[in-house]
Amino acid sequence: MRDFFGGLLRPRVEALGLEIGTSNLKLVELSGNPPSLRGLAIRPTPPGAIQEGSIVEPGALANELREMLGELRTRKRYVVTAASNLSVITRTLQVPKMPLKQMDEAVRWEAERYIPFPIDEVVLDYSLLDSHETIPDGEQMDVVVGAARQETVASLVETLKAAGLEPVVIDVKPFAGLRTLGGRLKGTDREPITLFLEIGAESSALVLTRGERLLLNRIINLSGKDFTAAISKAFNLDPVAAEDAKKNYGLATIPTEDEDLLLDFDAERERFNPARMYDAIRPVLVELTTELRRSLEFFRVQVGDLGVDQGFVAGGGSKLRSLVPLLADTLGIPLEIADPWQGIQVDKSKFDLDYLRGLSAEFAVPIGLALRGVSPLD
Ligand code: ATP
Ligand code: MG
Incomplete structure (x- = not known):
């Protein structure tokens, strides 16, 4: 669940967390372990640029993103981002225990029943809910599957590239938010x-x-x-x-x-x-x-x-x-x-803690995405 649609490119470098929301664009830079806050930016999404989860004005979005990168003064260009909730389908399904390398095909075949568009038009990723070794032979394995239309993922990737960004992982928003709850x-x-x-x-x-x-x-x-x-x-x-x-x-x-x-x-x-x-x-x-x-x-x-x-x-x-x-x-x-800031080191001389606290709600997903970018991307 930690790396949906992650087959794009996975270098071992730190990545920014970016949420392209319908109402707000949010960008966070974390660094190191334990993670510390390097920078953040939030600005309104150009009105109408995203409709029902789809990007309809990639140019306007890319411009805003470029300006946000300037605001952050970061050289990082890798990003972990998420697809809109309305464009992703997630399902938990079962497949019999099998070697990991046979799973791609089995999951795709099983998922076909749950996905309302042709299977060859979707980008699909999955994650085992239990670790493979702990599941006895002959038992079923619970797998959470995420699927999005290829064109949705392609337009997201194009928008990011137009802003000079390189997506390394496209996650699912609520799963990113969950990551901030940590312990x-x-x-x-x-x-x-x-x-x-x-x-x-x-x-x-x-x-x-x-x-x-x-x-x-x-x-x-x-x-x-x-x-x-x-x-x-x-x-x-x-x-x-x-x-x-x-x-x-x-x-x-x-x-x-x-x-x-x-x-x-x-x-x-x-x-x-x-x-x-x-x-x-x-x-x-x-x-x-x-x-x-x-x-x-x-x-x-x-x-x-x-x-x-x-x-x-x-x-x-x-x-x-x-x-x-x-x-x-x-x-x-x-x-x-x-409180997504818990567990993140914040230099009080650089950031206004009240300001950050006031944005806890908006930043749960972007911080969850940024946390994915500071853990080893494997
Ligand atoms: P999505 O992820 O659904 O595309 P988003 O990530 O852009 O959306 P957020 O940035 O989390 O959304 O939050 C924006 C929403 O929060 C808007 O609907 C805004 O009206 C609402 N909101 C922000 N502050 C308040 C407030 N004080 N009272 C009520 N609603 C608020
Ligand atoms: Mg949001």
């Missing part, structure tokens, strides 16, 4: 069940693990953009104004009297009063919580009635005020915002 996936007496929820601008991803073993990975087509759209409709605002209103006045729980009292009576605040804001957003919240509950239900049926021990939330969409406590409450799972 928190492991337990002392037993392996904890961990939930990781990433709410981006275009899509969200729900992952469950037992220890470091993947149990479930679901892409959910509800995210930041849906909150913005609901606000845009309710208050009759253009997308940019709706986005601003969401960040300034958005609210995911029924406003308490206290919050009402906190309001000044200026016209802007009156317009976006918490009760109206909550009414606008509520249908999206209901859909999101229903979808999450359904996925957890599916998991319970498959795996047995096991409780989730801990949960971490990431992605800019999770910054909607009161969203994390609301989700924790409705799902009955302790949730906190993931």
Whole structure:
């Protein structure tokens, strides 16, 4: 799972972490072991450059990326990046135990049933969930497979090359985010069940693990953009104004009297009063919580009635005020915002820690990608 679509080129050099998000481009440079932060950059994705997970304006994206490289002042040109959630399909499937070198063909053959496009038009990669030696002969092996259309991967690679970048690994976003949880996936007496929820601008991803073993990975087509759209409709605002209103006045729980009292009576605040804001957003919240509950239900049926021990939330969409406590409450799972900076050395004289902390949600995936770039790329 650590090196999806990694057959491109794998030199043993450090690589940058890059997330091309629908809303933000994020670039991180880590170096050394233990990894330390060398630089980071975030800037808005040119509007419309990515649509439903596909790159539609490679030139505009490449320009931004080139400028970000300038901002970082790095000579590194190798990158670990990820395909959009909407363009990747992941599935766990079983194949009988066999020698590793026979697996390519067997997995491809088995995966064909799950992939909605012709198998010869996809780039496919896979990873064993257990180490090969530990699986007894004659048993089935669990394999997680990731597939994307060749044209999707090709347009991503072309965009990167146009920016002067050389992709070494194309990962799956939620798996990269998981990497930032590091030691928190492991337990002392037993392996904890961990939930990781990433709410981006275009899509969200729900992952469950037992220890470091993947149990479930679901892409959910509800995210930041849906909150913005609901606000845009309710208050009759253009997308940019709706986005601003969401960040300034958005609210995911029924406003308490206290919050009402906190309001000044200026016209802007009156317009976006918490009760109206909550009414606008509520249908999206209901859909999101229903979808999450359904996925957890599916998991319970498959795996047995096991409780989730801990949960971490990431992605800019999770910054909607009161969203994390609301989700924790409705799902009955302790949730906190993931801290991707833990385990990374940061020179306080070079970086503003409050600034970094403020971007924890957005940087979970890019840091996970950058971490892949500082471990030996084999
Ligand atoms: P994707 O990975 O889905 O393509 P992305 O990586 O570009 O998207 P992020 O950078 O993680 O997305 O987050 C951007 C999203 O977070 C936007 O939808 C934005 O509106 C939302 N967001 C950021 N800050 C806040 C806030 N304070 N309140 C509500 N939403 C916020
Ligand atoms: Mg994202």
